[in-house]
Amino acid sequence: MPLSANNPDRKSWLHVDKNSDFPIQNIPFGVFLTRDDIITIGTRIGDTAIDLGALHQLGYFDGIPLTDDIFLQDTLNDFIADGRKTWRAVRNRIAHIFDSNNDALKQNKHHKEIVLFRLDEIEMQLPVQIGDYTDFYSSIEHATNVGSMFRDPDNALLPNWLHIPVGYHGRSSSIIPSGIPIHRPQGQTLPNEATEPVFGPSKLVDFELEMAFITTDANDLGEPIPIEEAEEYIFGLVLLNDWSARDIQKWEYVPLGPFLAKNFATSISPWIVTLDALEPYRVEGPKPLKPQLPYLQYKGKKSYDINLEVAIRPKGAKETVVSNSNFKYMYWNMVQQLAHHTVNGCPVNSGDMMGSGTISGPTPDSYGSMLELTWKGEKPIKMKDGSERKFINDNDTVIMRGYCEKDGTRIGFGEVSNKLLPVYKKK
Amino acid sequence: MPLSANNPDRKSWLHVDKNSDFPIQNIPFGVFLTRDDIITIGTRIGDTAIDLGALHQLGYFDGIPLTDDIFLQDTLNDFIADGRKTWRAVRNRIAHIFDSNNDALKQNKHHKEIVLFRLDEIEMQLPVQIGDYTDFYSSIEHATNVGSMFRDPDNALLPNWLHIPVGYHGRSSSIIPSGIPIHRPQGQTLPNEATEPVFGPSKLVDFELEMAFITTDANDLGEPIPIEEAEEYIFGLVLLNDWSARDIQKWEYVPLGPFLAKNFATSISPWIVTLDALEPYRVEGPKPLKPQLPYLQYKGKKSYDINLEVAIRPKGAKETVVSNSNFKYMYWNMVQQLAHHTVNGCPVNSGDMMGSGTISGPTPDSYGSMLELTWKGEKPIKMKDGSERKFINDNDTVIMRGYCEKDGTRIGFGEVSNKLLPVYKKK
Numbered sequence: 135m136p137l138s139a140n141n142p143d144r145k146s147w148l149h150v151d152k153n154s155d156f157p158i159q160n161i162p163f164g165v166f167l168t169r170d171d172i173i174t175i176g177t178r179i180g181d182t183a184i185d186l187g188a189l190h191q192l193g194y195f196d197g198i199p200l201t202d203d204i205f206l207q208d209t210l211n212d213f214i215a216d217g218r219k220t221w222r223a224v225r226n227r228i229a230h231i232f233d234s235n236n237d238a239l240k241q242n243k244h245h246k247e248i249v250l251f252r253l254d255e256i257e258m259q260l261p262v263q264i265g266d267y268t269d270f271y272s273s274i275e276h277a278t279n280v281g282s283m284f285r286d287p288d289n290a291l292l293p294n295w296l297h298i299p300v301g302y303h304g305r306s307s308s309i310i311p312s313g314i315p316i317h318r319p320q321g322q323t324l325p326n327e328a329t330e331p332v333f334g335p336s337k338l339v340d341f342e343l344e345m346a347f348i349t350t351d352a353n354d355l356g357e358p359i360p361i362e363e364a365e366e367y368i369f370g371l372v373l374l375n376d377w378s379a380r381d382i383q384k385w386e387y388v389p390l391g392p393f394l395a396k397n398f399a400t401s402i403s404p405w406i407v408t409l410d411a412l413e414p415y416r417v418e419g420p421k422p423l424k425p426q427l428p429y430l431q432y433k434g435k436k437s438y439d440i441n442l443e444v445a446i447r448p449k450g451a452k453e454t455v456v457s458n459s460n461f462k463y464m465y466w467n468m469v470q471q472l473a474h475h476t477v478n479g480c481p482v483n484s485g486d487m488m489g490s491g492t493i494s495g496p497t498p499d500s501y502g503s504m505l506e507l508t509w510k511g512e513k514p515i516k517m518k519d520g521s522e523r524k525f526i527n528d529n530d531t532v533i534m535r536g537y538c539e540k541d542g543t544r545i546g547f548g549e550v551s552n553k554l555l556p557v558y559k560k561k
Numbered sequence: 562m563p564l565s566a567n568n569p570d571r572k573s574w575l576h577v578d579k580n581s582d583f584p585i586q587n588i589p590f591g592v593f594l595t596r597d598d599i600i601t602i603g604t605r606i607g608d609t610a611i612d613l614g615a616l617h618q619l620g621y622f623d624g625i626p627l628t629d630d631i632f633l634q635d636t637l638n639d640f641i642a643d644g645r646k647t648w649r650a651v652r653n654r655i656a657h658i659f660d661s662n663n664d665a666l667k668q669n670k671h672h673k674e675i676v677l678f679r680l681d682e683i684e685m686q687l688p689v690q691i692g693d694y695t696d697f698y699s700s701i702e703h704a705t706n707v708g709s710m711f712r713d714p715d716n717a718l719l720p721n722w723l724h725i726p727v728g729y730h731g732r733s734s735s736i737i738p739s740g741i742p743i744h745r746p747q748g749q750t751l752p753n754e755a756t757e758p759v760f761g762p763s764k765l766v767d768f769e770l771e772m773a774f775i776t777t778d779a780n781d782l783g784e785p786i787p788i789e790e791a792e793e794y795i796f797g798l799v800l801l802n803d804w805s806a807r808d809i810q811k812w813e814y815v816p817l818g819p820f821l822a823k824n825f826a827t828s829i830s831p832w833i834v835t836l837d838a839l840e841p842y843r844v845e846g847p848k849p850l851k852p853q854l855p856y857l858q859y860k861g862k863k864s865y866d867i868n869l870e871v872a873i874r875p876k877g878a879k880e881t882v883v884s885n886s887n888f889k890y891m892y893w894n895m896v897q898q899l900a901h902h903t904v905n906g907c908p909v910n911s912g913d914m915m916g917s918g919t920i921s922g923p924t925p926d927s928y929g930s931m932l933e934l935t936w937k938g939e940k941p942i943k944m945k946d947g948s949e950r951k952f953i954n955d956n957d958t959v960i961m962r963g964y965c966e967k968d969g970t971r972i973g974f975g976e977v978s979n980k981l982l983p984v985y986k987k988k
Contacts, residue, residue: 265692265733265734266732266733266734271817292815292816293751294749294751294758294812294813294815297749297757297758298749298758298812298813300813300816300817300820301817301820302729302730302817302818302820303729303730303731303732303820303824304730305693305730305907306692306693306733307692307693307907307908307909307910307913308782308906308907308908310782314782316782316783316906317782317783317906319905319906320785320904320905320906321904321905322721322724322725322854324720324721330724331721331724331725331854332854333854333855333856355735355737355741355743355744355826356743356744356825356985357985357987358747358985379905382905385721385725386721386725386727387816387817387818388719388721388816389719389727389814389815389818390698390727390728390729390814390818390819391729391814391816391817391818391819392817392818393727393728393729393730394901394902394904394905394907397730397905397907398783398905398906398907399782399906427749427758427759427760428760429760474821475821477747477748477821478746478747478748478806478809478821478824478825479735479743479744479746479747479825479826479985480732480734480735480821480824480825481734481735482734483734486734558783558784558785558906560784
């Protein structure tokens with residue numbers, strides 16, 4: 135099936151701002167609560183949210199084999215499980231429905247009232263029920279920075295790093311959509327020079343700038359996914375903030391990895407941008423610095439040119455952009471990650487999420503965490519309101535944004551924006 | 562509500578063998594496929610499986626506030642979410658229905674035909690949809706053995722171990738019930754003396770003897786569970802085999818912990834034995850070797866005296882018991898694990914599973930893995946068929962069993978038994 139939804143010349147009869155992340159070439163998928171308190175699956179063009187459940191009931195998807203309730207659900211899992219052919223048919227049809235040359239819905243005032251929502255009338259939800267969440271560690275700049283700070287600047291990368299897309303399991307239950315505030319976590323830390331740990335609020339709360347991909351049902355227990363098939367199982371991507379408590383992490387993470395330092399919250403942008411929509415933005419990735427085992431060798435362009443930024447907005451002040459990075463810097467790409475994850479037969483299901491790991495670029499202003507940007511707090515960042523930041527303060531909002539741009543078409547992710555509240559107090 | 566189901570004097574009108582794990586004092590919960598291809602929630606007395614969905618439809622739970630379809634589901638998650646009061650009412654009622662002094666069902670041949678199944682007529686399923694799976698590392702003997710072998714026998718325990726119930730996130734998608742065979746995983750390993758990794762079948766597949774507890778909905782994002790309330794959120798326990806590929810583990814696990822070395826399979830026993838049923842078997846746990854922070858301090862008996870054994874059955878041969886351990890050896894107990902897991906506000910939901918970590922006892926014959934039992938393969942174990950084992954061979958079946966016994970009443974878990982097949986080959 136051709137990707138007609140990607141036609142760069144298409145315009146929509148819905149208004150789209152010039153710098154919108156959501157032109158008719160995007161057509162992301164999400165889940166929202168409507169003004170009538172109904173949860174539905176939807177998409178977005180410009181600043182208009184579109185109820186796909188209502189569109190389907192009104193017959194606009196006739197001819198595409200879909201169950202009646204496929205969009206009347208509180209997660210995208212079943213739709214994603216229907217597979218790439220269905221995603222493409224639906225995305226192409228949506229492009230057709232909202233094409234400026236198609237008057238059918240445009241002229242039907244009653245249907246428009248049922249289907250279209252202003253953004254302030256809806257509340258975005260988590261788009262999928264995430265069965266398993268894996269986080270990789272695939273930026274060579276990030277791994278090198280962390281290794282330099284905490285181990286040995288001359289041997290910053292561990293011996294396995296250039297051979298394995300290193301990853302670990304994260305916690306699904308604390309994954310939240312953009313907009314939900316979180317609390318500064320408490321936990322055990324070992325103060326400098328101390329021999330016994332203390333308990334209290336983390337003093338070093340950080341963000342990690344990441345992207346994550348959402349999978350469809352891929353394999354049975356025992357069955358590896360060959361790297362050349364891996365892309366077929368990737369539905370789309372979101373922005374991800376892997377909130378981290380550096381002092382808790384330092385004390386707990388040897389030998390089994392980060393745990394409470396990470397699982398207090400992980401936030402994602404609510405619109406899943408399909409891999410299909412990102413097709414025009416494929417680029418070559420970094421050249422391998424060491425030979426990679428055959429199961430990790432791939433052909434073609436498997437990286438994506440996605441501009442990323444992180445801003446911090448102190449309470450009552452304007453935001454300050456603290457990092458500019460790009461998804462194309464990733465040393466290990468998504469098909470390598472998925473082939474590695476399943477090479478031992480680990481099953482991957484619809485709605486699983488795999489994070490990239492912190493996306494740091496080559497220059498100090500492109501690092502993807504405060505740990506790296508301020509180099510462990512040694513170089514505080516000046517904010518627009520005159521204050522300084524080593525890590526994240528109470529009541530700061532951390533905002534991540536991402537977009538691709540080429541030949542006048544911009545495809546974006548919107549944002550993941552969450553506020554850090556003080557330590558939780560029982561009501 | 563009293564625990565009348567625990568009455569040790571009660572007999573059932575169903576036949577129960579003298580050494581059965583499932584007397585009327587047990588009443589575990591599970592999910593099975595019936596001879597009519599229907600999935601239902603059930604319990605077991607002796608060698609009889611009982612369809613709770615059918616019992617409920619026939620009115621045997623009248624008076625207990627339950628939704629009509631609470632047992633007509635393919636997982637226990639919703640029933641567990643109903644909370645302890647409901648679990649107790651149902652378990653007490655089941656004890657009453659099958660009490661030798663109660664003729665109502667016993668005399669109703671038609672009802673019995675609908676409700677009762679022989680074990681060979683059913684197929685046990687995973688009892689819960691596991692949202693998140695956490696694995697702890699809470700046996701001091703196991704942590705000491707591993708630290709001695711791979712780090713420093715004089716400083717075997719890492720500095721954080723006596724302060725933190727160390728844990729990490731596992732993979733939910735590869736959790737399987739007893740009976741499902743698994744394949745020897747492939748992956749990257751670094752052979753001794755080599756400088757570059759190779760790809761191939763793991764040569765060091767191992768079991769880890771564990772138990773795991775299943776939780777109910779416990780807290781919202783941000784809200785810690787105080788240790789004195791933690792027990793309220795534990796539904797029950799199962800046996801768990803944390804299959805491990807030691808050679809893959811060694812190469813991949815620094816710095817983010819085990820990943821592909823573990824997520825190819827984790828198997829559990831299918832009947833969840835409730836914490837209520839284990840009440841008579843509470844014992845004191847080990848005394849802390851260092852002071853513990855207040856949020857980890859508890860009162861009362863929080864350990865359980867559960868005898869554990871592991872056997873290996875080579876293809877076509879008799880099994881050999883290779884380990885005898887006990888759940889009471891755990892240094893960190895379940896309420897400490899749950900208080901720690903949530904102290905940072907991490908949400909715990911109905912159906913989450915938390916593994917104990919390998920349960921090794923103080924003597925070499927009580928170690929909970931082949932790694933420890935054979936001391937890295939240096940001391941092979943003699944099998945009854947004359948063969949030797951350093952680790953697990955293709956077509957070996959690994960069987961774990963567990964039971965409590967006191968004053969003539971035995972409460973057991975049945976078994977978790979899974980066969981290791983050779984490397985997966987695409988059909």
